[in-house]
Amino acid sequence: MCGRYVMARAAGDLVAELEAEADASLELRASWNVAPTTDVPIVLERIIDGAVHRQIHVAKWGLVPGWAKDPAVGVRAFNARSETVLEKPTFRAAIKSRRCAVPVEGYYEWKKLPDGKSKQPYFVHTPGGELITFAGLYEWWKDPGKDDGADDQWLLSCSILTMASPPSGELASLHDRLPVPLSGEGLGQWLDPENKTPGPLLDAALDQAWELAAAWVLDPVAAAVGNVRNNGPELIAAVAP
Structure with a gap:
């Protein structure tokens, strides 16, 4: 799964790295401890005047479907399981035409220790x-x-897709779920609004995911990351496990 992650890049850096557009007033708060229900940057593509535009927006992490009566639904929908995303009412409309990507610099996961009680964050x-x-x-x-036309009348929200972890290796021992990464080519295919x-897009993303994730590094970090009030670059410093 993905329940905490790091995103400390500035808006301009994301625009350049993702080859996207952003509103001139867009500001992103650097965070080394991003948690569900907070505002996060996402990248999506829209068709404007017949042309595809890749854009960066800020969304609340925890997807709220259009039919929801209350935005609190999003608290339980910050991750979407790849096995059920095509059928689940919360996600099935979004995956057809409202796919995005969530840029991160890394994420945190907690590994159960042999004593069965404590956990080591990575x-x-x-x-x-x-x-x-x-x-x-x-x-x-x-x-x-909200009144029609009010600045806060519309809420933009998002969810991160997850899948089963590889059957063996470090990631398998860390957690049984894995957030689905996209390659450069895969990003363009996934965002394509047309x-x-x-179904085929999901299959293609899942087929590449384990290979992409195999290159990742897993660093044990201090337990301070478990408190959302802690937020600074020291959280990603490797420690002795």
């Missing part, structure tokens, strides 16, 4: 600090309690 990242893009979904939710057949 920071999972690329060897050179390269950006990872996780396959995601997004939705727009209209707040019925593709309305999500």
Whole structure:
């Protein structure tokens, strides 16, 4: 699964690395301890005047489907399981036409220790600090309690897709779930707003995921990351396990 991650890059850096557009006023808060229900950057593609535009937006992490009566639904939908995403009411509309990617610099996972009681947090990242893009979904939710035209009438939210971890290796021993990474080519295919057949897209993303994840580094980090109030670059510093 993915329950905490790191995103400390500035908006301009994301625009350059993802070859995307962003509103000039977009500001991103650097965070070394991103948690569900907080605002996070996402990248998506839209067709505007007949042309495809790749854009960076800020969304609340925890998907709220358009039919929801209350945005609290998103608290339980920060991850979407690849095995059921095509059928689950919360996600099945979004995966057809509202696919996004969630850029991260790495994520945290907690490994159960042999005593069965305590856990060791790990920071999972690329060897050179390269950006990872996780396959995601997004939705727009209209707040019925807001006046038409109000700045906060519409809520943009997102979810990260997960899959089973590889059957063996470090990632398998860390957790039984894995956030689905996208390759550079896979990112373009996943975001394509003109593709309305999500089944093959999902299969293609899953087929590449284990190979991409095999290159990741797993560093044990201090237990301080378990408290969302802690937020700084010291959280990703490797410690003795």
